[in-house]
Amino acid sequence: MSAHPAHPALAAGARRPLARLRVLGGGRLRRACLALLTLFVLVALLAPWLTPHDPTFGKLGDTLLGPGADHWLGTDQGGRDTLSALIAGTRTSLAGPLGVVVFSTLLGTAVGLFTAWRGGWIDAMAGRALDIVFAFPALLLAILAVALFGKGMTAPVIAMAIAYTPYTARLVRGLAVQEKARPYIAAYRVQGHSAPFITVRRMLPNIAPTLLAQSTVNFGYALLDLAALSFLGLGVQPPTPDWGAMINQGQAAVLQGQPLSAIAPAVAVVLVVVAFNVVGESLGDRLAGRDS
Amino acid sequence: MPLLEYDALGVTLPGTARPILDGIDLHVGAGEVVALVGESGSGKSVTARAALGLFPAGADITGQVRVAGTGLVGADAASLRDVRTNRAAMIYQDPRAALNPVRRVGDFLTEPLRLAHGWSRNRAAARAAELLAAVGLPDPGRHLNQYPHELSGGMLQRVVIAAALTTEPRLLLCDEPTTALDVSTQAEILAVLGRLQRERGLGLLLITHDIELAAAVSDRIHVMYAGRIVEAAPVADLFAAPRHPYTAGLLGSSPPLHGPLARLTPIPGAPMGLLESAPGCAFAPRCHFAEPGRCDQSPPPPERHGPAEVACHRTAELTAPAANAPAPAAFHASGKEDS
């Protein structure tokens, strides 16, 4: 399997590295996206100090205002300042995917390293089990989790982390199997080092850059899935500010010709996901270029 | 009119230090087998592909190549297609790469007949089966419906030869036709090629790195080095008295097809890459006979020496029967000392 990160489904099935973004002129785009991500992370961290208005509740008289000096991006149907909601929503919108990626990366790495190290029937069985999980798309598993445990973010984040685990596990396993065949591993074994020491302390650092590239791309797609869940009204519940939920609430305003309260968070979602994809893939490209 | 004629063909890729091909003059007549011999990177494959109007993308081309009188440099699409379908055909080094793996052998054989000549499926298939039999495949009807991966390399090379003959071209271009095959198959394929060439009176340009192989099947040999033809002569003359030090080196470094295996003497150094260039003779850095101040100053023009055409500043002195200059036979000895 290629070590090149891509859409999770593609990474699982594509036999060859996908089209490279180098076509887009690489460097400048990557730096712009990196800057964009830094900006969004800063906004998420500093959100409470950045919002010009209350991001949760608006004023009755302010419903569906157009953009103006006081409300740069206008207000929504509840009179809430769109810019404030957008800023506060950065936090919830990035926190969910972070949970998914951290959890699935830890779990996938553990599974991948363990199965690669043990090999044999354990590896084969784990491969089958991962195939089964593949059959459950992340968003479907998240919806099922909501049906079982109620609306909110905790259950869907855990469910999606499980759905994303096979992608990481396969990537790590593939890389670890290659690493395992290299002489330095045999040297450590001869010296009597334990399997956890060799795999985690010695193999993992060599795998980590590729893993990071894949996790970066996964972050973007997890953000899409969680935003979709909130859009469906099954994730983050209003009035807690969240991009997906904002798009959902703004839909009615779109039909009334006031699309900004929905378009602003939509643009934010696309920008962040593009940035994560570009950064993750260019990282993968650089790794692939260095290897070959 | 020769079937194939190169007229001072030059091919240069932007950003390289020397031309890929420089002043190639060569002709192949009907019923004639001409070999083009050189190391990899010498430009011999580019030369062969030029005979089908296939040039490296972005290359700057000078001179002309004519197939049956049609000039291919600057040719329009229709005459290119006519040459490619009807006048000349190429046999490739690796038959497994030459056939589309997901299409049947029959599709490969009949493609030009059906597309360019509008033959019906049955008529084309019958013709293809005939040709498969002619190249010595045992079960033509079955092979037509097989996929390339179901046939051995030797069988596939016969398929490629049959495919080259479908539209009855008068000229065959063979680019290392036996290199990818195992030794026993090589002899069979050469036999098939030789028989078809004689039976049909084809003109054949053989591209190979193997000078002994070239000697075994061809009438004339052109030796190529770094994009230039350094020596051209009838086979017997070339073997009896190589007139270019590089030819002599090739003869000394390839095992003879017959007779005892003498000690081989490799040519020292490596062929010149596309990013290197020399103001003088390209072979001078590797040549035992290079004369400082002369061979490294200006490129030698091709000159006639007896039956051969040679591009070497010192051919006259080196081949003169005088006692103080080493005779051609001494090239071998000199190489041995060095290695």
Place this chain on the structure above:
Amino acid sequence: MTAVAARAARVLRRLAAMAATLLVTSFLVFSSLFLAPGDPASFLVKGRSAGPAELAEIRRQYGFDEPFLVRYWHWLEGVLHGDLGRSHLLHQDVASVIWSRLPASLLLIGVSALMIAVVGIGSGVVGALRRGSRTDRSLMLLVTVGAAAPAFVAALLLRSVLGVQLGWFPTIGNGTGLLDRLHHVVLPAAALSVTFVALVTRVTRSAMLDELRREHVEVALSRGTPRRTVIRRHVLRNALGPIVTVSALLVSGMLVSTAIVETAFGMSGVGSLLVQSVDQLDFQVVQAIVLLVVAAFVVVNALVDLVHPLIDPRTAAAGSAR
């Protein structure tokens, strides 16, 4: 004869693997009910007032007093006979509820699949043939944005521009009659397609570029085969393998995305039914739809594996599928 036998064995092996996967996934979907906090019977009627009699009825119907595997077996038997349980909210068979919603979803999926195939493969081919050109670069930029544009964002923009501002297409509902239904399905199908068009474009482009580099392509050109024919017969034809394999992996994502699109456009289909059922705590319906989506994915991928030898005969020779 042996080749036929080998082929049959391969088909049987793949079908057996598919059945095994279906068995395990259905077991997981079935057991998910027991992950829910509290008593499963009261979970099933959650959100509504249910008397002890109704609870007892559910217990009997679901066989909660029987051992776990027996319960699963009864449930599976029912599913195989088309009995997906009963919605205690709608007081209807789940199967008939889904059945009545299925045509709208299938129309949406069909139109969208057509758009994905035509636009995705088409622009992938154009990008590959004009590699590095301005067209290619803009396509790749669109692909990067498209792959990051979720269905709900696409839906929002399409409704806002083509629906509300230009008024070319209806923005809500299913429509009645064939033409009206088609008219209603254009925007939802387009919204559903965006991400997948981007992904298919990428796969097509890179598969085409891989194939364009093959020697047999130059060989075909050197034999006087016109370039267009070579592109069609030798390049695109050979690129189909990876395109189909990847597309099959996208099926599950596409099926789930119908939930987003149908909800956004107020369509009545299986996807919007899923969302409503989660919202209204109608777990039997949720379970049935999850099962259908997963089964569809498993079956489609098994079918793609089975037809793959037709696309690439080498895979038949390679023997057993994985």
